[in-house]
Amino acid sequence: MSSSQTDETWYGVVARVLKANNVSLVAYIPDNVLAPLIELIHADPYFTVICPAREEEAVAIVAGAYMAGQRGIALMQTSGFATIPNALASLICPYEIPFLMMISERGTLGDFQKGQAIVCRTMRPVLQSLGIEHFAIQDMGQLEFAVDGMVKQAFATQAPAAIILSPLLTKRVAA
Amino acid sequence: MSDLKTQSGRNETSVMNRSVLTRLLAGKLKSEEAVIGGIGNSNFDLWASGQRPQNFYMLGSMGLATPIALGVAIAQPQRKVFALDGDGSILMQLGALGTVAAEAAKNLAIIIWDNGLYQITGSQKTLTSSGTDLVAMARGAGIAQSYWAFDEAHFESLVDRTLSEDGPWFIGARVDGEKPAGTTERDPVKIRLNFMQGLGVKP
Numbered sequence: 504m505s506s507s508q509t510d511e512t513w514y515g516v517v518a519r520v521l522k523a524n525n526v527s528l529v530a531y532i533p534d535n536v537l538a539p540l541i542e543l544i545h546a547d548p549y550f551t552v553i554c555p556a557r558e559e560e561a562v563a564i565v566a567g568a569y570m571a572g573q574r575g576i577a578l579m580q581t582s583g584f585a586t587i588p589n590a591l592a593s594l595i596c597p598y599e600i601p602f603l604m605m606i607s608e609r610g611t612l613g614d615f616q617k618g619q620a621i622v623c624r625t626m627r628p629v630l631q632s633l634g635i636e637h638f639a640i641q642d643m644g645q646l647e648f649a650v651d652g653m654v655k656q657a658f659a660t661q662a663p664a665a666i667i668l669s670p671l672l673t674k675r676v677a678a
Numbered sequence: 679m680s681d682l683k684t685q686s687g688r689n690e691t692s693v694m695n696r697s698v699l700t701r702l703l704a705g706k707l708k709s710e711e712a713v714i715g716g717i718g719n720s721n722f723d724l725w726a727s728g729q730r731p732q733n734f735y736m737l738g739s740m741g742l743a744t745p746i747a748l749g750v751a752i753a754q755p756q757r758k759v760f761a762l763d764g765d766g767s768i769l770m771q772l773g774a775l776g777t778v779a780a781e782a783a784k785n786l787a788i789i790i791w792d793n794g795l796y797q798i799t800g801s802q803k804t805l806t807s808s809g810t811d812l813v814a815m816a817r818g819a820g821i822a823q824s825y826w827a828f829d830e831a832h833f834e835s836l837v838d839r840t841l842s843e844d845g846p847w848f849i850g851a852r853v854d855g856e857k858p859a860g861t862t863e864r865d866p867v868k869i870r871l872n873f874m875q876g877l878g879v880k881p
Contacts, residue, residue, distance in 0.1 A: 528752065528753070553777070553781065555773065555774070556774070556776055556777060557771070557773050557774075559739075559741070559742060559745075560742070560745040560773065560774050560777055562742070563742035563744075563745035563748075563749060564745045564748050564749040565749060566746060567714070567745065567746035567747060567748065567749025567751075567752075567753070568749035568750065568752055569749075569753075570734070570750065570870060570873055570874050570877065570879065571712070571750040571877050571879060572753055572754065572878075572879040573752070589738070589739065589740075590739045592738070593739045594736070594738055594742060597738065598866040598867060598869070598870045599870065600870065661881065
């Protein structure tokens, strides 16, 4: 079933693809854009949902769960990503842990917060310098293929991945 | 065990030795309990206590021993999980104590070696040397079973309780500034694969 042929929401597709890939642990730090996904995941008993105080904790919780046999993902926004480079560089990357993160991209394509805009510019250079696979999903037509592919590649290659949700996906009103 | 002793604050406890206490702990682990050793001397002494396959040694990410242990505890609720970390490390990630309390992780115990020093960087003082009480902070974060180990015998009795009763637990132990008894081998991927095998997980 292709999501473009249905009225499925972006967050519905994400939750469905995570389940299909046995990603059952979700650790998140709240974000307005991610709110409907967070609500959906809380309502679905398939998911174990953890709400830590800081993104670094989410990184470590998901890493620990992976080593103990449970697949997980951390949800955060751009400014939260800016708090975790040390955890990525000194835990995830050297230990080759397939850490999944889903980042709602703030600070671009119409943001009104200068701080968000500036912190947004740090995200890709950090991901690139650490050699972390990343892709910004822009429309529903890409969504299922990209999330499913990035999740599968992360576990197959024992490498982290940053699934970025562009405002083009999450905020644009469909034409 | 006197419950009154568990009410004592940091200043009323004996100063012990991290290597000795780590060996006491390791000697009690008979059921493949997982142990996460925090960066620096916490995992050096864990290594020196015997390289159990269920030990994970952190070579970076200061402060994250407790959330790594929480992740392991959530994924394997039948296994007891210990986080061993220093006072300087946990001071960096105090929110993690609230997360542990909120998750009410029954199979998790946090043990903090508190020497009041950033020992490995030249023994600069940490906040605990000027009055910060980590056991009080843990209790304030919602971990009701948070205790200072009064002496070695009390440490052993607290560890026995973590192994036989539900957690989460937080044990503070004041330790001296002696060097660790060994140094961890530094191969992160090997550490991870050994640990996963020790937990019965295929990568």
